[in-house]
Amino acid sequence: MRLNMKLAQRAGLAIFALWFPLAAVAGEAVPVAEDPVLEQRMIALSEDLRCLVCQNESLAGSRAELAQDLRQEIRDQLRAGKSDKEVINYLTQRYGDFVLYKPPLKPLTWLLWFGPFVLLIGAAGGFYLYLKRRGARLAGESLSAEEKQRVEALLRNNGNES
Amino acid sequence: MKRFLIPLGIFIVLVIFLGIGLKLNPREVPSPLIGKPAPDFRLALLSDPSRQMSPADLRGKVWLFNVWASWCGSCRQEHDLLLSLARQGSLPVYGMDYKDQPGDAQAVLARFGNPYVETFIDLDGRAAIDYGVYGVPETYLIDKNGTIRYKHTGPLTREVLDGKILPLAKELQR
Numbered sequence: 391m392r393l394n395m396k397l398a399q400r401a402g403l404a405i406f407a408l409w410f411p412l413a414a415v416a417g418e419a420v421p422v423a424e425d426p427v428l429e430q431r432m433i434a435l436s437e438d439l440r441c442l443v444c445q446n447e448s449l450a451g452s453r454a455e456l457a458q459d460l461r462q463e464i465r466d467q468l469r470a471g472k473s474d475k476e477v478i479n480y481l482t483q484r485y486g487d488f489v490l491y492k493p494p495l496k497p498l499t500w501l502l503w504f505g506p507f508v509l510l511i512g513a514a515g516g517f518y519l520y521l522k523r524r525g526a527r528l529a530g531e532s533l534s535a536e537e538k539q540r541v542e543a544l545l546r547n548n549g550n551e552s
Numbered sequence: 553m554k555r556f557l558i559p560l561g562i563f564i565v566l567v568i569f570l571g572i573g574l575k576l577n578p579r580e581v582p583s584p585l586i587g588k589p590a591p592d593f594r595l596a597l598l599s600d601p602s603r604q605m606s607p608a609d610l611r612g613k614v615w616l617f618n619v620w621a622s623w624c625g626s627c628r629q630e631h632d633l634l635l636s637l638a639r640q641g642s643l644p645v646y647g648m649d650y651k652d653q654p655g656d657a658q659a660v661l662a663r664f665g666n667p668y669v670e671t672f673i674d675l676d677g678r679a680a681i682d683y684g685v686y687g688v689p690e691t692y693l694i695d696k697n698g699t700i701r702y703k704h705t706g707p708l709t710r711e712v713l714d715g716k717i718l719p720l721a722k723e724l725q726r
Contacts, residue, residue, distance in 0.1 A: 442581060442686035455651070456686055459677050484684040486584040 425469070432464050435474055439481065440489050448491070583684055583703045590617070590694050591682035598649055598657055598671035605670060607698060614724045616645045616717070617692040618668070618708075619685050622656035627689045630707040634667035637713065643721045647671035650680050650688050693717055695724045 433450050439460075441452035449457050449464075460481070467477050481489050493499050533541065585591075594606040607617075618634065620627040638645055647668035649657040654673055661668070674680050683692065686705075693702040702720055704712055 445578065456677075459681065463678075463681065483584065484681060485686065486582055486684075488581045 428465065428468055431468055431474070432461060435468075435477060436461055436464060438491050439478075440491055442485055442489065449489075579687075580705055581684075581686065583700075585684055585700050586703060588700060590692070590698050590700050591679070593672070593674075593679040593682065595648075595672040595674060595679060598647075598654055598661070598668075598673055601654065601673065605672065607694070610646070610694070611698055612696050613644065614693070614695055614721050616643050616721075617648065617683075617694055618645055619648045619650050619674075619680055619683070619688050619690045619692075621650045621652040621688050622660040623652060624650075624688045626707045628664070630689055630709075631664055631667070633708050633710060633713060635665045638667035643718065644669045648680065649673050650685065651675065651677045691717075693721060693724075 436449035437451075439449040441447045441449050441454055441457045443454035443456050444452050447454075447457075449460055463480075464477055467480065472480075478490070487493050487499075493502060495503055590607050592606060592608055594604050597603050597605055616637070618630075634645055637643060645667050647670070649671050651674065654675075657671065657673075661671075672679070677685075683690070689707055691704045691708055692700050695701050701724060702717060704717070708717075
């Protein structure tokens, strides 16, 4: 009896799960036709935002339910006349800089923004020093008279053979 | 010998950084709301949808705010822990039913037990967005002044509850 009830519950859950995505898609499709310009702005904005559920997806591309809700929220706010900046502020106040694919420039992110350039300049400086020292070392080395003779003999031989 | 020391040094530093990176949990998004006032809302209660309540009504209390849903499997994992916390009675737990059918939520509480003093019904998930919820369950510790002091994402564990939340709550209750 108990088992039967469990089975029935599972079947109910399965049917619910099957219907669920359909319902989500149906809810999602409506606003596109409503205002194409606004939709375009929303998509442009949400392409630079991270979906918090599937973190490697943008908010524009994610089918996660939270992403749909947030897109709807962005739509509503843009429709209410908010600027892009105000919408981004709204999201960062709640989810932190993590939602931004382009992190803002502030002391905490200086290493992130400038670190690669510091590394590049350091590496270039190191390479320059290395070349300079190597040049100086090679310039200081010269051949003895005996070595010169051997080189010339080898070069001459080589020329005859070919 | 000396010329190998520099690459070896760089390699060791790299390994340390990568090692730290491996230990981090990328799913854990640090909340910007810690230390900020808990966002306000006014929502109907699961126990009696004709009544509404707001976090402002809980001023003067330290309370645990647990966002959950009947459709959320991992919420079931922390349910027993919340029940034992509620029995213990040292920290009141208020719930928020996130994007759910109130009937389903009531059924879950009737079947598995109700750890919540009250449960807010967040039908459209708007209030949860204000709290930066990105995956239920999420749990917040809110102090007497209505400031968020701690946030845990994912099912609560005994370690987090006993190691972090309860000691902090005790301190805040003084």
